[in-house]
Amino acid sequence: MFKTTPTVRLLLHVANLTVIFFILLPLVAVFIGSIQSERALQADTRRVLPLEVTLDNFTVILTKGQQRGRIFDQTTYLPDNIKSFYTAFLNSAIVASSVTVLTLLFGSLSAYTIARQRFRWTLFLMQANIVARFVPVIVLMIPLYVVMRSVGQLNSLSGVIIAETGFLLPYAILILAPYFDTIPTELEEAARIDGCTRLGAFFRIVVPLATPALAACGVIMFIISWHELLIPLILNARPDFMTLPVVIASLVGDVHVFFNLMMAICLLALLPTVVLVALLQKYIVEGLSAGAVKG
Amino acid sequence: MSTPAVTIERAPRRPWYRREMSAGSFAFVMNVPTLLCLGLVLGYPVVYAAYLSVHRVGLGQLRSGVFAFNGWDNYGRVLEDPLFWVALKNTGIFTVVTVGSEIVLAVLIALLINQAGIWTSRVTRFLILLPYAIPPICNGLIWSFLYSFQFGFLNRILFTSGLIDNPINWAGNPDTALYAVTVPYIWRTLPFAIILVHAALQGIPRDLYEQAAIDGANAWHRFRHITLPMLQQIIAIILILRTAFAFAVFEEILAITQGGPGDATWVAAWYSYKITFSPPNNFGMGSASAFILTLMIAAIALVYMRFIYRRVTL
Structure with a gap:
């Protein structure tokens, strides 16, 4: 828009490179950390690039500790949680998908009525959702633990799914409601005149039109749920029901697990959401701004 | 002279599940899942947290299920x-x-x-x-x-x-x-x-x-x-x-x-x-x-x- 002098352009390039460096630094660290052995990492503590490249860290995780490769040949102890990688991955996938489906379903039903039916109580519901978005997980976890313990729902995936759905639903509604508000009412009215019920008009007319918003909301719900640590950490202590973040958190403070193995499992855990973000960037950007600003 | 009785043919009354809901009840039905979720996972725990915060609750009390009130302690x-x-x-x-x-x-x-x-x-x-x-x-x-x-x-x-x-x-x-x-x-x-x-x-x-x-x-x-x-x-x-x-x-x-x-x-x-x-x-x-x-x-x-x-x- 405005002419930039060569000096300004150079400064802008430098600023961009600094930002890019800052964004990529942890990602480079997790990659380089995961492709070398403990011994190599300890041998030279001033070296950036690995002395030798090995995939043994991934092998030991992905074969549940069966194939130890050269690095773990002599190690006698491997944390059990490392071996339950597949179970944890599957649990994470089940929880995140269920939470995404449930929040989208319940959220769109609510968001639609909030956008279309102006009653005093729907307005109040919207305000309740805005406030509910701020409730910190920790204050919910203590009573939820006590309740789930007394009804015997500790150590189950359904408990985690219910808790996360309830926790994320207000945010889903905040993302969806402004979008439903932008869909013109004429189409629904036409459908209703032709004999469609209210519910029919919602599912046949509004939902297809709202696909972009549902995609935006769905991908955000999936990501947050895939990342959630505190809810499954407190509700599930048995390895069979742990999700990936819980398994990873259990390695913290285990003196027998060195950085290379941790970086490898972190890299495996962050890949799914990185792929999602890379593919669906446009939707996430729209969803994030809709959930914060519009109303 | 009597005029023949005119019978107006009315549409048969629809069973309740096919009847059109009023806007108000429709809005309410659509929000039942959300209200349940908000109540069970957000509302109730927050209130229950307030309850726990004025009671003596440790592992022993959790096992017995009896929480003694202890005010602002x-x-x-x-x-x-x-x-x-x-x-x-x-x-x-x-x-x-x-x-x-x-x-x-x-x-x-x-x-x-x-x-x-x-x-x-x-x-x-x-x-x-x-x-x-x-x-x-x-x-x-x-x-x-x-x-x-x-x-x-x-x-x-x-x-x-x-x-x-x-x-x-x-x-x-x-x-x-x-x-x-x-x-x-x-x-x-x-x-x-x-x-x-x-x-x-x-x-x-x-x-x-x-x-x-x-x-x-x-x-x-x-x-x-x-x-x-x-x-x-x-x-x-x-x-x-x-x-x-x-x-x-x-x-x-x-x-x-x-x-x-x-x-x-x-x-x-x-x-x-x-x-x-x-x-x-x-x-x-x-x-x-x-x-x-x-x-x-x-x-x-x-x-x-x-x-x-x-x-x-x-």
């Missing part, structure tokens, strides 16, 4: 605990540092990626959302590798580029640890702020700038008198949202310092977590401290709703 013990005040102070510092830096960085970086003519800006814009994809616990562990005193990646880079001669103990030094844990948190949550500011920048009419340029305003004046006022609302939104969430920071603390060294990085959520879920498992005190945190965040939430989300009627 839990709150008293929390407020008398010096560690709680340390945690509150640390949370305050953490929040001010992260939110302050995020707002400044978000405005600067959003302006940077808005430069369509600079090709590196397009690269930055493509990468900007990447940290949003990283699970917080992984982010914490990655930074604990970066910060490691002996084997850390950050020290390696600084050694190799000749900037330091002796390793720096980033997260192990009580004076720097709290600031060290702010960086990973800023790294992970900055994309959200940048995206909001960048979206707001798109909404500023271009002719404002053209008009100002004709009037002879330089770049700083244009920023100061056009961009910044137009960004005011979005900055307020980011300020409130990020403050509320930074107050409850947990994962990065767990992964990098676990509150240490000493009590240098104990924050409010960590305090509630440790009091409750590590021996001697004082659920009452944990609830009381979590409730104090919630009240502080609720005050922020009300400000948000009152002043920012005012057009809540949609």
Whole structure:
């Protein structure tokens, strides 16, 4: 828009490179950390690039500790949680998908009525959702633990799914409601005149039109749920029901697990959401701004 | 003469499940799942947390199921605990540092990626959302590798580029640890702020700038008198949202310092977590401290709703 002098352009390039460096630094660290052995990492503590490249860290995780490769040949102890990688991955996938489906379903039903039916109580519901978005997980976890313990729902995936759905639903509604508000009412009215019920008009007319918003909301719900640590950490202590973040958190403070193995499992855990973000960037950007600003 | 009785043929009455609902009952039925979820997972636990916070609840009481009422005792013990005040102070510092830096960085970086003519800006814009994809616990562990005193990646880079001669103990030094844990948190949550500011920048009419340029305003004046006022609302939104969430920071603390060294990085959520879920498992005190945190965040939430989300009627 405005002419930039060569000096300004150079400064802008430098600023961009600094930002890019800052964004990529942890990602480079997790990659380089995961492709070398403990011994190599300890041998030279001033070296950036690995002395030798090995995939043994991934092998030991992905074969549940069966194939130890050269690095773990002599190690006698491997944390059990490392071996339950597949179970944890599957649990994470089940929880995140269920939470995404449930929040989208319940959220769109609510968001639609909030956008279309102006009653005093729907307005109040919207305000309740805005406030509910701020409730910190920790204050919910203590009573939820006590309740789930007394009804015997500790150590189950359904408990985690219910808790996360309830926790994320207000945010889903905040993302969806402004979008439903932008869909013109004429189409629904036409459908209703032709004999469609209210519910029919919602599912046949509004939902297809709202696909972009549902995609935006769905991908955000999936990501947050895939990342959630505190809810499954407190509700599930048995390895069979742990999700990936819980398994990873259990390695913290285990003196027998060195950085290379941790970086490898972190890299495996962050890949799914990185792929999602890379593919669906446009939707996430729209969803994030809709959930914060519009109303 | 009698006129033949005219019978008006009426449509047979539809069974109830095929009958058209009134707008009010339709809206209510559509919201049943949401109301159930909000009630069971948000409303009830918050109330129950308040209940627990005025009762004596430990592991023994959980087993027997009998909680003795003890009034404000839990709150008293929390407020008398010096560690709680340390945690509150640390949370305050953490929040001010992260939110302050995020707002400044978000405005600067959003302006940077808005430069369509600079090709590196397009690269930055493509990468900007990447940290949003990283699970917080992984982010914490990655930074604990970066910060490691002996084997850390950050020290390696600084050694190799000749900037330091002796390793720096980033997260192990009580004076720097709290600031060290702010960086990973800023790294992970900055994309959200940048995206909001960048979206707001798109909404500023271009002719404002053209008009100002004709009037002879330089770049700083244009920023100061056009961009910044137009960004005011979005900055307020980011300020409130990020403050509320930074107050409850947990994962990065767990992964990098676990509150240490000493009590240098104990924050409010960590305090509630440790009091409750590590021996001697004082659920009452944990609830009381979590409730104090919630009240502080609720005050922020009300400000948000009152002043920012005012057009809540949609």
